[in-house]
Each structure stands twice: as structure tokens, then as C-alpha cells.
Amino acid sequence: MSALLTTSVGSFPKPDYLQKARNDFYRGKLDKGKLHELEQQATREVIQKQEEIGLDILVDGEMYRGDMATYFAEQLEGFKISGLVRSYGNRYYRKPVAVGRIRRKTPITVSWYTFAQSLTQKPIKGMLTGPYTIMDWSFDEYYPSRRAFALDLAEVIHEEAADLEKAGAKYIQIDEPAVSTRPEEIDLAIEAMKIVTKGLKAKTITHICYGDFEKIYPQMLSLAVDQIDLELANRDFALLDLFKKQPFTKEIGLGVLDVHRHETDSKEKVKKGIKKALEIFPPERIYVDPDCGLKTRTPEEAFAKLKVMVEARNEIRLELQGG
């Protein structure tokens, strides 16, 4: 039955040994080859874990990525990486800085996609960061306008998406978390996404989170993707009421796990969310997943949450079949 398929937003928590290896690598105490081995080991483990839990569409877990914008920038021509800036509390990160025309030298994520797909029969989803978000989260010392910057990035992300498709990806997700924070620029995000997904046959998805959806709805339905993935659990599924008033014309990625809480979400709450969505969407247009990436949780917390999610989905499927 291909209704209510389960998946995840992309990132998984890195195991302690990998976290330590990454720190050692940045301090020059570990070579790249050894780090790569450990990244592969962690990827194998996270694929196996997703199969055990029973997810339908898997991800590679992003064991080899740090920040979701900086990771791409590090491998693109035209970017350098900034000094440390604070993101919150005592957490710092490095931002991309555009210093020249942005170009892609070689595929960025394709070899990881291929590696992950070789480990499982289930489909692996290709995971990219969208041009609008990379632009918004970067410094820019080169482009004459935010638009020019975003549109060049769109070409680059399109090339990457096309290569993922060539390598076999049936699902490609292009995350645009920044889209909801500047409603006045939604048209630019839409223009850029059109370039990214142009001519793709794979199912395309975008994930948007933590912002003012009311201000970009229904315009966000013009994003050129098949599915929009949203965080709903952390607002107690209130957004669905908005979609009752104004029809949601795409498939929905239904965030049912609050990833900002340590506690495992209750099965009842997850079921309630899925049922509420079923009042609006036919089951084959609903994809069930967590609100956002799971990288800020511990591995134990993340897997426990996903397990509840799959159980809740299974029970609802039975109910739907009149069982």
C-alpha cells in the first residue's frame, strides 16, 4: 500500500565517535581518509536503523555535513568561508561568503547518494539545500543583488539535482527553511525553485520550517515542487485549519514529531495529527515525517521518536483498511 509513506527530513544525529572524529579532523589530528571511513560507517548504521524502524523512504543521514548552507558552499567555486559567528547561546558557526561567480566544479552529494543507495533496496531521497536559503544564509561580497545571487545558486543546485536523478534518485528534496522568514521575498524563492526543478522527473519536495506560514500562504504553493514538507506537530497541527480554508494543492510532507523536544512524542498525538490531515488529503498524498531534521537530538531520542511515528502510521493504515 503506497499511502501514508513515512520518511524523514534529512539529517540524523551524528554518533559520538563521529563527532569526536570531526573535532579531531578540524584540529589536524585526524586525516581526511580516516574521517571518511567513519562517515561511511555512520551512514551504514543510520541506513540500517531506518530499515529496522520500517521507514519507507530513507535518507543518507548527512553524516558528512555540518551546517546545511556551508556544506554546499565549501564545495562550490566562488565561495570562501567566514570566520566564526554566533548562532545562539555559546554555539558558533562559519558562514559562506560569495566572493566570485558561483559555479559547481563537480557533483557534491552524488557519491554519498550512490553509496547510501547501494546499502538498501528502499529508495534513498536526494537531499539538497535550496538556492534561496543558501543565499540568505551567506554573506555576499560579489553579487549586485540578492536576486542575482539566488539565481546563480539555482543553476548550480539544478545541476546537482539533475545529477542525482541521473544516478537514480526517485525523490529529491530541496530544503528552503529561510523562505518563511522573509515573506516579502517569496517571489524570488519561487523564481529560483523553478530553475532548480526544471525538467526533473523525480518527485520533488521542499521543506520549509519555523516561520510565518500565514504570510506566505497560499503563495508558497507556487513553488515548483510536487510536495511541500511542513512542521505541524510543534504547532499542534493548527496549520491544517488554514488549508481547510484555502486548498493545499500539492502533496504534503506532514511533520508529526516535535524535534525540539527531548521526550518521545505520544503515539496518540501522532495519530491525531495524521487523522486531522486525512480530513483534508487523500492518504496517498500524505507523507509522514518529523517536523525538521533530527540532528539536534541524541541518536536514542531520534530513533525512539521515529519508531512511534511508524507505529502510529501502521495503526492508522489498519483502521483505514477497516481492520
Added chain:
Amino acid sequence: MILTTVIGNYPKITENASLPSIRQAIHQHDEGRLIDADLEKVFQENTVRVIREQEALGIDIITDGQLLWEDIVTPLASKIEGFKINGLTRFFNNNVYYRQPVVVGKLLWKSPITVENFRFAKSKATHILKAVLPGPFTFAALSEDTFYHNERTLVLTLAEILNQEAKALEAAGATILQFDEPALVFHKEKALLAIEGLQKAMAGLKSKKGIRTYFGDLEGIFDSFLDTDMDFIGLDFVSSEGNRNLLKKKKKISKSLGAGCVDARNTRLENPKILKDFIQELVEKTPQLYVSPNCGLEFLPYASIAPKLSRLVEVVRQCNARGGVQ
């Protein structure tokens, strides 16, 4: 004479090892390897560094860099009775997060919160040190209210509290009091409520007092601020076109103007000619012009601070030299 200033915060770390780093000190303190007094010492040493740096770069009116401030509200909210501090949420339209204060009971200011640090910084400063607080409207906008269930009540209650804090800062020697109101640019429809709150927060202050707004503009609501008791109004001329448009239509304004002309959210260095032309356009319109970055400096990596502030100071000096003594 045009004066230079900054908005408030300053990068907390330098990436060179000349002084113990605040980042490492907090980390060690969290792990129980550094006692409170030693953490405090690291903050103080770095506060002195930040003061010296601003002075050496030629900033006329400086701040303590707000090194103890995780964000614009937490340091106050964590010391005001009735707040609890909740999880992370996005800080306006930046890829930066803050911990959201939640109003869970009657809010009560017990004793001065920022004064001790202000006094320390002032004892080290040779330039004018201004005191910076969140404005009551922004404080309320960044909080979640589960107690008053009434925005106006919350804004006015916070205004009362900020007024007590401001008076305590004044008693400690503050001569300029700045209230930051970035939330205004996203909620122009609530300008009158914000002004009501600000009037209350500024009541009885003898210092120069005013607001800084950033991340957007006051187009459409600017005139309402001209009829208030505040001495200066600060505008962000980088984030959007609105403030440029509104100033173009004015020959003269009655209040001092804070002009955020250098982009503190991008590392690109300003073109000196364009900057100079713009400042010269503004200087005719106000009795006193303060030129600054458009918002706090913490969005920038440390290495960008000196080039950005030097550019600002150099251009203002040229404008002052050309204008003669005003």
C-alpha cells in the same frame, strides 16, 4: 559635528589567543571546570578589550559590547520575576536564534540588572558609554505571554520595569539611554502602542534618550515618533529602501537622527564615496546626526569589525572636515 556610534553588541570572540576566550570560558564553566569568579574575570577582560577597540577605531559613543547578553531579552528576562526562559526560536529574519521568555506570572523588577556591568564598563571607558536596553514593545514581541493575555498590559508592564532599570542606569552615570525596537519595523500597525510603552519607559529620565530600529524601516509611521519626548530616533538605511524614501521627503526633522549606514549583516565593505554622499544628504536634515552600523555587530565575524568601523569613522571625519564646525 557628526558623531559615530554603534548599536550595541560586538562579536564575543576574536579567534586570536591574546586573551582567554569567552567561548572557551563558558564551555569550561558549563562543565564545572571554571568557577563563577573566573568566568566573570574573562568577561571583564574582554569587555575592556572591546572598549579599547572601539575607542582606538575612533567611535565617539561606544557600548560595553553586551558580551554577557546571549540576546536582547534573556539577560533581563532571566532576572525579572514572572518570566521563565523557553526553547530556541528565530531572531526576526536572521539565521540566529534566541531563547524565548515566557510570561508565567506577574512581572516584577526586584533590583538593577545591568547596572553593575555598566558601572564596570564606564570605569574603563574614556569615550562616552551609552546604555542599551530593549524597548518595551520589542521585549513583549519577543516573549510569549501566558499570564496577562493582553498585549497592551504586557507592553506597559515591561515599560514600567524598563523605566526602573533605566533610572538605575542613570543613577550609575549613564548619560545616553537607548531603547532597541526592531520589532516595530515588522508591526507598524502597532506603532501607537509602542510609543505609549516608550513614553512610559522614558518617563522622568534626564539623559539623552531615544530608540534604535533595525531590520526594516519606519516608512508610514515615522512622524508619530516626532511628537514624543525622545531625543533621538535611529533608522536602518541598509535593510530596506523605506527609510531613504521617507527621509527624501523631509527637509528637516526636529529630533536627532541615528543613521545606520554600514551593513552589519554583510561582510562587504561599503563604498566610501556612496557612504559619504549619503551622510552629507542626511546631515542637513537634523540637529544632530549619529552615524553607525545598521544593527548590532555580532552578525559579523570579528575580522570584519575593524575594516567596517574604520570605513565609517574615516568617512564621517571627511564629512566633518568639509562641513567645518557646526
